[in-house]
Amino acid sequence: MAGNDGRQALIDAAIGSIAERGAARTQPKDLTQTLGLSKSLVNFHFDGRDGLLAEAIATALERHVDELRTSVASAGATPMARLLAWIDSFLIWTAANPGMAAAVTFPEWVAAVPVPLNGATSRIAVANMARLDLLCSLIDEARGRDASGAASDRLDPVSQDGYPDICLWWLLDGAATAVANNPDHLDGIRATVRTHITSLLSA
Numbered sequence: 001m002a003g004n005d006g007r008q009a010l011i012d013a014a015i016g017s018i019a020e021r022g023a024a025r026t027q028p029k030d031l032t033q034t035l036g037l038s039k040s041l042v043n044f045h046f047d048g049r050d051g052l053l054a055e056a057i058a059t060a061l062e063r064h065v066d067e068l069r070t071s072v073a074s075a076g077a078t079p080m081a082r083l084l085a086w087i088d089s090f091l092i093w094t095a096a097n098p099g100m101a102a103a104v105t106f107p108e109w110v111a112a113v114p115v116p117l118n119g120a121t122s123r124i125a126v127a128n129m130a131r132l133d134l135l136c137s138l139i140d141e142a143r144g145r146d147a148s149g150a151a152s153d154r155l156d157p158v159s160q161d162g163y164p165d166i167c168l169w170w171l172l173d174g175a176a177t178a179v180a181n182n183p184d185h186l187d188g189i190r191a192t193v194r195t196h197i198t199s200l201l202s203a
Helices: 003-021 028-035 040-046 049-074 079-096 098-105 120-143 166-181 183-202
Strands: none
Touching (some): 003 028, 003 040, 003 049, 049 098, 049 120, 079 098, 079 120, 079 166, 079 183, 098 166, 120 166, 120 183
């Protein structure tokens, strides 16, 4: 397997392992053995386990953000439909990738070093902010508000009913935790969240 092919195979294998088993149980020696690659490639390409896991998490999160954008774009022009499409995509991805969802939420638990190599830490932060910024924009659109500006400047706006929009994120975060722990309950949790969000934003 060529150098770049081996590197990508390691990333994809790490993504699959983290998604299914979690970051703590993902070990490079298991991945290289399954792929038939030398263990030295992990150090060569990623400077060790931390670098490989960080790269896998960054790549998975960037793909997830692309999926969210695609789902929103495919939902049409209705603000509420676009927001609900984001929610559906977010929860479906979480149910399918519980270990990765946990790693994305708590990347500092994954690596023993403060800043994994290859810029993966900053990529995780950028992608996480892009995900939140898209959500904030969709909430603003559903509220009939200006959707411009950074998410960090719009985390605490309060609607006419006095409901702070940051609470919507915590609602979704709680739903994601429930889905990750009980993937079989995805449909029921998703339906409940959709009902609450629609009610709150229509008030």
